[in-house]
Amino acid sequence: MRHRCFTFALCWCVLVSGFGVCATFAAEPKPAPDAKPAPAAADKTDAKKDEKAKEDEPKDRWFAVTGAVVHTVSGPTLHAPTVLCKNGKIAAIGHDVAVPEEAETLDATGFHLYPGLVAVGSNGLVGNEPPEDNTNVYGLSLTLGLAGGVTTVVAGNTAAKLTYGALEDHVVRRNLFHSLSYNRRDPNGRRNFRLALERARQYLRDLQAHEEKKKTDPKAKPPAELQGEDQAALKLLRHELVSVADANTAQELRDLASLVGQYRIRLVVRGAREGWTVAGEMARAGLQAVITPRTRRDRDERTNRPNGSSIENARILHEHGVPLAIIPLSTGTSTMGLAGRDLLHLPMEAAFAIRGGLPDEAALRAITLGAARILGIDHRVGSIEVGKDADFAIVDGDLLHYMTLTRWTVVNGRIAYDKQKDSLFNHIRPGGDLDAPPPRDDWPRRLGEGW
Amino acid sequence: MMRTACYIPAIILAALLACAAPAVCQDTDGEETFVVIKAGRVLTLAGEEYVGGQIVLVDGKVRLVGKDLEYPKTARVIDARREVVMPGMILARSRWELPSYSRSGIHADRGAAKEIYLDSIDFEPLVEAGFTAVCFYPDGTGIPGPAAVYRTAGKEATRDLGPAYLRITMSSPGRDKKVLRDAVEKARKEIEKVEKARKDWEEKQKKAQEEAAKKRAAESGEKPDSEKKDGADGNKDETKDPSKEEENKEDAKTEEKKPEVFTPPKIDPAVKPLVDWIRDKKGPPLLFELYRASDLRHLDQVLKQTPELPNALFYLYQMSSSGYHHVVADLGKRKSTVLLSPQIGQLPYTVTPYNLPGELAVAGCTVALLPSGDSTSGYHDVRTRLAELVRAGLPRDEALKAVTLHAAQVLGVQQRLGTIEKGKDADLIFLDGDPLAVGTRVTRVMTLGELVWEASQRP
Numbered sequence: 001m002r003h004r005c006f007t008f009a010l011c012w013c014v015l016v017s018g019f020g021v022c023a024t025f026a027a028e029p030k031p032a033p034d035a036k037p038a039p040a041a042a043d044k045t046d047a048k049k050d051e052k053a054k055e056d057e058p059k060d061r062w063f064a065v066t067g068a069v070v071h072t073v074s075g076p077t078l079h080a081p082t083v084l085c086k087n088g089k090i091a092a093i094g095h096d097v098a099v100p101e102e103a104e105t106l107d108a109t110g111f112h113l114y115p116g117l118v119a120v121g122s123n124g125l126v127g128n129e130p131p132e133d134n135t136n137v138y139g140l141s142l143t144l145g146l147a148g149g150v151t152t153v154v155a156g157n158t159a160a161k162l163t164y165g166a167l168e169d170h171v172v173r174r175n176l177f178h179s180l181s182y183n184r185r186d187p188n189g190r191r192n193f194r195l196a197l198e199r200a201r202q203y204l205r206d207l208q209a210h211e212e213k214k215k216t217d218p219k220a221k222p223p224a225e226l227q228g229e230d231q232a233a234l235k236l237l238r239h240e241l242v243s244v245a246d247a248n249t250a251q252e253l254r255d256l257a258s259l260v261g262q263y264r265i266r267l268v269v270r271g272a273r274e275g276w277t278v279a280g281e282m283a284r285a286g287l288q289a290v291i292t293p294r295t296r297r298d299r300d301e302r303t304n305r306p307n308g309s310s311i312e313n314a315r316i317l318h319e320h321g322v323p324l325a326i327i328p329l330s331t332g333t334s335t336m337g338l339a340g341r342d343l344l345h346l347p348m349e350a351a352f353a354i355r356g357g358l359p360d361e362a363a364l365r366a367i368t369l370g371a372a373r374i375l376g377i378d379h380r381v382g383s384i385e386v387g388k389d390a391d392f393a394i395v396d397g398d399l400l401h402y403m404t405l406t407r408w409t410v411v412n413g414r415i416a417y418d419k420q421k422d423s424l425f426n427h428i429r430p431g432g433d434l435d436a437p438p439p440r441d442d443w444p445r446r447l448g449e450g451w
Numbered sequence: 452m453m454r455t456a457c458y459i460p461a462i463i464l465a466a467l468l469a470c471a472a473p474a475v476c477q478d479t480d481g482e483e484t485f486v487v488i489k490a491g492r493v494l495t496l497a498g499e500e501y502v503g504g505q506i507v508l509v510d511g512k513v514r515l516v517g518k519d520l521e522y523p524k525t526a527r528v529i530d531a532r533r534e535v536v537m538p539g540m541i542l543a544r545s546r547w548e549l550p551s552y553s554r555s556g557i558h559a560d561r562g563a564a565k566e567i568y569l570d571s572i573d574f575e576p577l578v579e580a581g582f583t584a585v586c587f588y589p590d591g592t593g594i595p596g597p598a599a600v601y602r603t604a605g606k607e608a609t610r611d612l613g614p615a616y617l618r619i620t621m622s623s624p625g626r627d628k629k630v631l632r633d634a635v636e637k638a639r640k641e642i643e644k645v646e647k648a649r650k651d652w653e654e655k656q657k658k659a660q661e662e663a664a665k666k667r668a669a670e671s672g673e674k675p676d677s678e679k680k681d682g683a684d685g686n687k688d689e690t691k692d693p694s695k696e697e698e699n700k701e702d703a704k705t706e707e708k709k710p711e712v713f714t715p716p717k718i719d720p721a722v723k724p725l726v727d728w729i730r731d732k733k734g735p736p737l738l739f740e741l742y743r744a745s746d747l748r749h750l751d752q753v754l755k756q757t758p759e760l761p762n763a764l765f766y767l768y769q770m771s772s773s774g775y776h777h778v779v780a781d782l783g784k785r786k787s788t789v790l791l792s793p794q795i796g797q798l799p800y801t802v803t804p805y806n807l808p809g810e811l812a813v814a815g816c817t818v819a820l821l822p823s824g825d826s827t828s829g830y831h832d833v834r835t836r837l838a839e840l841v842r843a844g845l846p847r848d849e850a851l852k853a854v855t856l857h858a859a860q861v862l863g864v865q866q867r868l869g870t871i872e873k874g875k876d877a878d879l880i881f882l883d884g885d886p887l888a889v890g891t892r893v894t895r896v897m898t899l900g901e902l903v904w905e906a907s908q909r910p
Contacts, residue, residue: 127625128625130625132752133624133625133628133629133749134624134625135745136743136745137745137748138743138744138745138774138777139745139772140772140799140800165748165777166748167748167749167752423798423800423801423803
């Protein structure tokens with residue numbers, strides 16, 4: 001991985017940790033109510049104890065990856081440790097981890113292991129809601145997604161995994177976002193939303209007053225329960241719900257920033273094309289952004305302010321401390337002429353942001369842990385840590401290099417994609433391995449023996 | 452006068468006939484009617500193949516099959532020494548000449564049998580192609596109802612072969628999983644309802660007994676009254692637990708009166724087959740229709756919660772993207788019976804040919820095959836398609852069984868049809884060559900020992 005000098009435009013909230021690659025933001029909101037805190041990093045002795053305790057349970061599903069360079073994202077990059085998984089969760093990471101005999105082992109020497117990529121949007125990879133009833137678990141789109149290293153996608157308002165050939169542990173989290181439409185074309189809608197927030201805020205004040213009152217007068221009446229949109233607004237104020245809104249122009253972004261600044265709700269902005277012009281305001285308001293670095297929009301010369309898209313958008317937002325997730329233009333896998341701009345090439349979209357100055361680590365984070373955190377599922381996916389889901393993209397080089405291809409994708413501790421077993425990319429051998437035998441010709445098909 | 456004169460011979464004739472008719476009957480009752488087929492080749496599909504074989508039929512059933520058989524001299528001989536005789540083919544899934552309609556939801560009570568009027572369907576194309584039995588399925592999605600099997604020719608009274616599999620679609624899991632889950636839930640509720648009614652009845656019975664003991668001295672007619680009321684609530688149902696009957700018997704012993712039989716409340720016929728499976732662990736075969744490999748996973752997810760239901764009879768609708776190669780091993784592991792069209796398809800999104808029927812057979816499934824289309828041309832093509840599969844690796848025996856014995860197994864009529872064996876119905880077809888050879892035609896068709904179609908008598 002290239003090392004790049006970068007400076008943090010230090011916001012009031014930046015805290016540098018680990019190698020200085022992962023930035024945690026104090027302003028970054030707490031995880032979703034159902035989120036458990038991410039468990040501590042690998043501990044070898046712990047893992048051994050775990051194993052002993054678990055010998056009693058005979059039917060555990062063990063899976064181990066050895067030899068790969070492990071990019072944990074949340075911590076250091078480890079050289080050829082053993083990543084041991086049990087029942088779809090990472091059980092231990094380390095060089096002296098004892099692998100149970102019954103474990104399925106994958107020798108990934110020479111390959112790089114990354115956390116499975118998280119796509120903050122998707123189209124056709126998993127079924128309509130509810131995905132566990134509609135997903136085609138052998139579908140081409142799903143397999144292509146896996147071939148792109150993606151393991152978790154958002155479909156509708158649900159985060160689901162690309163569980164190839166299985167429906168177990170398919171859904172990660174439902175009701176991800178409250179969808180907010182807040183723009184100047186609909187002033188009435190804007191007003192109504194503000195009023196709802198206002199009522200919810202009043203309700204909270206009343207509730208607090210009621211608590212005080214109860215101390216002296218136990219018969220005091222609590223305030224009336226809120227209904228409908230007000231209830232959603234209340235959840236937003238209590239940070240039980242996160243809003244998502246589309247906003248691209250500086251004006252839209254400023255409007256949202258001011259709304260969030262006023263009510264301190266959690267908001268994810270999709271688009272943020274002109275985010276680079278208002279990055280400070282966005283950061284101060286605590287907005288999170290889902291961006292597409294390759295968005296192109298020419299500058300409007302009639303406007304006397306910086307506008308249009310910028311290759312530096314991702315870098316500027318990152319340097320101001322806006323948490324980022326990166327998503328390509330097309331969230332499907334069918335390229336439709338947009339070669340390299342779909343979920344097959346999610347790392348390429350992130351790599352493009354590097355051209356604009358985004359550090360490698362931040363780019364990687366924007367398609368793994370950062371994206372997971374925006375979805376409130378970072379306690380399960382997004383990095384290689386003990387206790388997290390065993391979702392890996394095992395690739396044959398630097399993930400952010402355009403020549404890199406996925407060799408295996410692991411979902412829930414199962415190999416969901418194997419480049420050499422699938423016909424999709426088996427014929428592509430960027431390593432130049434000319435001696436390898438050509439893919440098997442299956443015709444005439446030989447049926448099994450014994451007839 | 453003239454008129455009465457005319458009547459006299461008629462009356463005499465009628466009287467004669469009246470006397471003769473019983474005599475004829477007695478004849479057939481006493482002596483069985485033998486028919487012997489002397490065939491050039493007999494494909495029994497039960498393991499044996501006889502060149503220059505004979506089949507002895509008695510009253511429409513196969514009595515003997517082999518070579519140099521003994522039979523009475525009075526037997527009628529059918530000379531087929533230039534023909535190949537094999538069991539009639541069975542079309543295990545068809546809507547030939549039936550209108551299509553869309554029905555959704557749970558309708559196990561509304562089978563295909565209700566829409567079949569044998570007179571209004573032209574079976575000739577089926578017979579001509581060599582099918583002696585056909586199974587009509589009800590149209591629609593969800594649980595549209597049981598299919599019904601008929602002979603394609605023969606006497607009207609002998610043609611109905613009863614209900615076959617219950618069709619359950621899983622073509623769109625988002626929709627169909629819910630239907631199946633609801634049906635199972637409904638079935639469980641019905642079972643609960645019966646259990647509850649039985650408990651109530653038993654309690655009532657006990658109370659009545661106690662009362663009777665109290666009032667032993669004084670006769671009273673109240674008790675039977677109360678029970679009659681109870682009995683009138685529910686209609687009689689065919690499915691009585693033997694255990695219940697035993698209990699009733701015990702009751703009868705203790706009481707000296709007539710045994711009071713518990714009449715369970717009527718079970719909703721729309722979910723009756725599921726009730727049978729869940730409660731009694733047996734019932735009509737359930738045929739699950741899949742559109743793609745993924746549907747099997749969705750089906751399994753539902754059946755995981757209902758292990759009482761069988762999960763090994765499938766109809767595979769083949770689309771280019773179905774991708775059944777993913778689940779061939781799984782289907783084989785559970786020894787499935789699989790019904791599908793005889794196509795050599797391709798692996799999805801590739802040009803790699805894939806012999807799905809062959810792979811299924813190798814994996815351990817019982818493969819039953821259908822014509823590639825539910826049309827005249829499809830019916831006529833079916834042996835050609837089988838030949839193609841054989842060329843691609845499906846064993847010849849397996850291919851022939853796929854349209855006879857295995858199809859009969861799918862329909863649950865394998866005791867009567869599907870092979871030429873002792874005791875089976877003589878539903879046979881005669882061909883002028885090997886069934887899988889190019890250009891071979893069906894020359895004669897026989898159902899229940901009667902020749903019902905002959906090519907030579909067609910224009």
